[in-house]
Amino acid sequence: MAIRYPGGRLFHESDHSAKKKSVSSQVIYGNRGMSLEQEINASNQYYLTHGIAVVHKKPIPVQIVDVNYPKRSAAVIKEAYFKTPSTTDYNGVYKGKYIDFEAKETKNKTSFPLKNFHEHQVQHMRACVAQGGICFTIIKFTQTQEIFLLPARVLFDYWQQQATGRKSIPKQAIIQAGYAIQYHINPTVPYLDAVDKFMATIQ
């Protein structure tokens, strides 16, 4: 039986399956166009809905200067400025533990530049580690689509040396001290597998 829309137009199932396909493609081949941030957000959504972990990206901090309250509609922010974040982007809870991390990508092939971090972010990670939090960075080399979890203490070592030494972390050091994360279908970036390995070394 032909199915029709209320207006009388015929319903073509193929229209819908085509749409559906493009949506699911977006999810499965996420690594072909999504930024690392989008991939991690999607993975966090997966972890949340499956009761595995609760991790959220913090909103971008803005200083709101002027807000308009039009009648009968939503408040409009008319003037605001970006503030420097005082923490990392992601935190949450996994197996009762506090986890805290920053996700960064680089086009570099052989090293990860330290200029991707701010002093206060490193300070924040130090404070979290001191409280027994699980802190790390997720680093993606976009040229090769390789992703690693790098424990915060490795970042601290290079951060401390940078005044006198090199201004980046060699990829070789990341491979040796970090944990590789393989792309997957669901979640796209299964970084908690790497967190498990990392947690096993510090308990």
Next chain:
Amino acid sequence: MAIRYPGGRLFHESDHSAKKKSVSSQVIYGNRGMSLEQEINASNQYYLTHGIAVVHKKPIPVQIVDVNYPKRSAAVIKEAYFKTPSTTDYNGVYKGKYIDFEAKETKNKTSFPLKNFHEHQVQHMRACVAQGGICFTIIKFTQTQEIFLLPARVLFDYWQQQATGRKSIPKQAIIQAGYAIQYHINPTVPYLDAVDKFMATIQ
């Protein structure tokens, strides 16, 4: 010896001590004018600088629609809208544990209205508790300046009943199931003392 400013104007120490006094009054008598949010932010700052805990308020989530990038000055957000937060306001790490809470004040004298919470915030707290997080609400009765830590599970009970039952948590129930927080000088709201008592009951 008279001390002068570069312009030649005399320096009067009394001007400065007067200013100093007003600043320290703001801190000590915080509960006489500060909102609960300001009091908790100040307490978190104390906990952070003394290496006791790392807890931050999350930035207000906004949907940015239009940004202006003027030459030689900071980017200006020209149009943005407030988004409904999908989590609670505060989270962080204390003694290796993930803590997560919402801070709310009420002018009511005998009960705390449940309309102070959104469904997704309660859902978020449920998810955090399921992961072993320490979740609670800090409730302030502004009329009497009384503050309590209320474990999330008590909120869950009343939240579930509200479709058929009362739409608020009686103050008596908060006194019985919660932990009173006494105002202090530093930190203003020493809520981690109450967290210690709460944590002792769930471990």
